[in-house]
Amino acid sequence: MIKVDRNKSYDEVDTAKDVLKREKEKLRRSYNQPEVLEALKLIFNRKCYICENKKITSYNIEHLRPHKDQNMDLKFDWDNLFLVCGHCNNIKSYRYENILDCTEVDVDELIAFRKEGNFAWDEHIEIKSIVNSTEVDETVDLLKKVYNGTTAMKKMEAVNIKKELRNEIVKFMNVINEYWDAEGEDKEDAKYLILRELKPSSAFAAFKRWIIRDNREILSEFLEEDSIKIKL
Numbered sequence: 001m002i003k004v005d006r007n008k009s010y011d012e013v014d015t016a017k018d019v020l021k022r023e024k025e026k027l028r029r030s031y032n033q034p035e036v037l038e039a040l041k042l043i044f045n046r047k048c049y050i051c052e053n054k055k056i057t058s059y060n061i062e063h064l065r066p067h068k069d070q071n072m073d074l075k076f077d078w079d080n081l082f083l084v085c086g087h088c089n090n091i092k093s094y095r096y097e098n099i100l101d102c103t104e105v106d107v108d109e110l111i112a113f114r115k116e117g118n119f120a121w122d123e124h125i126e127i128k129s130i131v132n133s134t135e136v137d138e139t140v141d142l143l144k145k146v147y148n149g150t151t152a153m154k155k156m157e158a159v160n161i162k163k164e165l166r167n168e169i170v171k172f173m174n175v176i177n178e179y180w181d182a183e184g185e186d187k188e189d190a191k192y193l194i195l196r197e198l199k200p201s202s203a204f205a206a207f208k209r210w211i212i213r214d215n216r217e218i219l220s221e222f223l224e225e226d227s228i229k230i231k232l
């Protein structure tokens with residue numbers, strides 16, 4: 001989970017807000033409209049805001065604060081609508097009331113994201129809170145369930161997410177190796193590629209940022225980049 005800029009201006013967002021306003025007034029109303037989904041895809045970079053997977057087969061519109069089919073303000077509020085994959089939406093459901101709002105806070109500065117081991121060699125996901133707060137604890141709990149699965153079916157879905165995560169990390173490590181070996185112009189090119197991988201639009205960016213943090217002695221220049229603002 002990584003901070004997403006919700007204030008980017010797109011015509012599609014204005015259209016989505018108008019559609020939501022109109023729908024809210026109707027007797028048979030639904031927030032699940034194509035215009036809303038299109039605008040959310042733009043804001044969330046076609047990425048599930050919870051697991052950060054971009055290879056999504058089923059997009060869902062999720063409510064950050066559960067509406068429980070009672071609170072129409074929450075149900076039709078544009079700022080409460082988030083883009084998720086079916087797997088994460090199903091696990092979160094109405095159960096989490098107080099998770100961090102990734103459009104407000106830098107989640108990767110409050111929670112550490114690591115993939116340890118490899119394949120059969122004790123591969124596991126480590127999600128750790130680095131500050132004390134109920135919101136952070138609740139978010140960590142949700143993320144652990146998402147990456148490890150809950151039921152037998154959810155565990156299978158989590159394996160697919162972890163496979164994508166593994167691919168992305170391998171790709172990222174290759175660029176880091178390239179950067180480490182290169183000189184001059186080649187190094188600048190590799191640096192550009194690393195910065196692109198650290199952007200909010202990149203798949204599993206929180207994990208990639210933590211690789212930089214965990215290797216701060218040799219990759220310190222990326223912690224100082226204003227464009228990505230990685231803080232320790």
Ligand SMILES: [Zn+2]
Nearest residue numbers: 048051085088
């Ligand atoms: Zn997801």
